[in-house]
Amino acid sequence: MARHWADFQYEIYLNGMSGTVPRLPTDLTRLEGLAEHRLGPGPVGYVAGSAGDGSTARANRAALERRRIVPRMLRDVHERDLSVEVLGRPLPAPLALAPVGVLSIMHPDAEPAAARAAAAHGVPYVLSSASSTPIEQVAEAMGDAERWFQLYWSKDREVTRSFLDRAKAAGFTVLVVTLDTPMLAWRPRDLDQAYLPFLHGVGTANYFTDPAFLAGLAKPPQEDPNAAVLRFLGLFADPGKTWPDLAFLREHWDGPIVLKGILHPDDAREAADAGMDGVVVSNHGGRQVAGSVAAADALPGVARAVGDRLAVLFDSGVRTGDDVVKALALGARAVLLGRPYVYGLALDGQRGVDHVIRCLLAELDLTLALSGHATPSTVGTADLAADPG
Numbered sequence: 001m002a003r004h005w006a007d008f009q010y011e012i013y014l015n016g017m018s019g020t021v022p023r024l025p026t027d028l029t030r031l032e033g034l035a036e037h038r039l040g041p042g043p044v045g046y047v048a049g050s051a052g053d054g055s056t057a058r059a060n061r062a063a064l065e066r067r068r069i070v071p072r073m074l075r076d077v078h079e080r081d082l083s084v085e086v087l088g089r090p091l092p093a094p095l096a097l098a099p100v101g102v103l104s105i106m107h108p109d110a111e112p113a114a115a116r117a118a119a120a121h122g123v124p125y126v127l128s129s130a131s132s133t134p135i136e137q138v139a140e141a142m143g144d145a146e147r148w149f150q151l152y153w154s155k156d157r158e159v160t161r162s163f164l165d166r167a168k169a170a171g172f173t174v175l176v177v178t179l180d181t182p183m184l185a186w187r188p189r190d191l192d193q194a195y196l197p198f199l200h201g202v203g204t205a206n207y208f209t210d211p212a213f214l215a216g217l218a219k220p221p222q223e224d225p226n227a228a229v230l231r232f233l234g235l236f237a238d239p240g241k242t243w244p245d246l247a248f249l250r251e252h253w254d255g256p257i258v259l260k261g262i263l264h265p266d267d268a269r270e271a272a273d274a275g276m277d278g279v280v281v282s283n284h285g286g287r288q289v290a291g292s293v294a295a296a297d298a299l300p301g302v303a304r305a306v307g308d309r310l311a312v313l314f315d316s317g318v319r320t321g322d323d324v325v326k327a328l329a330l331g332a333r334a335v336l337l338g339r340p341y342v343y344g345l346a347l348d349g350q351r352g353v354d355h356v357i358r359c360l361l362a363e364l365d366l367t368l369a370l371s372g373h374a375t376p377s378t379v380g381t382a383d384l385a386a387d388p389g
Ligand SMILES: Cc1cc2nc3c(=O)[nH]c(=O)nc-3n(C[C@H](O)[C@H](O)[C@H](O)COP(=O)(O)O)c2cc1C
Pocket: 046, 047, 048, 098, 099, 100, 101, 102, 128, 129, 130, 131, 150, 178, 260, 282, 283, 284, 285, 286, 315, 316, 317, 318, 337, 338, 339, 340
């Protein structure tokens, strides 16, 4: 019999018979509470927090929960295959790990641990440019796994160019450019605790080891950390960028470019017209625009507008296998998983991320099969009940 992701279920039951139960819950929505318990309020508050009163983050969950799958019976789902092709690359499942910076606030093993867990399953890990580990070190941890690099598009052209060169040299092939964070939003949970990881020297490793960044400092970061952090905060992103600027990235990156943070169908069309290869429909997990449209509500419009021209990916609110099925039905080719793997890392390092990936894919496999699908490619709008709105 072929191995399926769902087999993890039986592994858990069989281990249980010899007295071993999972170290972490299998309902991934429970991880946040546990992480909150384990870590100080500052770091977990930073991860769990969002913009304004949190309404966008809640809307992300509500938009997924409100949609309901209509399972079909007597379809042959004995042999199943979750693999999909995204940007010309075969993926074992419609899943990647979202770029999340500053992971050392969660666990000392940080990005390399998350990257190793993803690589072990062939799941792409999108490395944040605001990582707490330099690009080159994370690349080393990834073996020969597929490498995707997320760029915060700096105000300093030389820093951007240097990041692209370093990522290329380290074997990254897909570039994910995040457009929704040209500045940090109003985040009351962090403001009330006056907690920002960068002020604690976290999330700046790529900058503090970058020749172009260092060239703009009077003294090295070790000698004048405040000046280095201020330079980072002043240039990590650029609110002055507009669509024609994408030509610079196209010119300096040979592989696929994906724009992250697209919510409007017209922006998706602009991305296609600018020669981009994909978009991530995302509102940054509700961390940027308070009162923004829920990402799942924006997804069908974007998919209709560019689904035949671009790879349409999705994040913001994915917590369960059925969320992935719903995202596929709404037009996504694959999803990016965010906070749940970060909590897995916080609670049990690489093992915790491994647990999260295995649980999510097992639940996805089971939900697809029980809904009548042997592959993600047969999922469509007809699999969802009419949206009650
Ligand atoms: C703590 C934290 C840090 C993040 N850092 C980045 C980042 O460096 N680059 C980026 O493009 N997105 C970043 N994101 C956004 C994620 O890539 C993703 O869009 C978001 O987590 C999806 O929402 P969800 O986690 O609620 O599903 C971050 C999110 C969190 C929670």
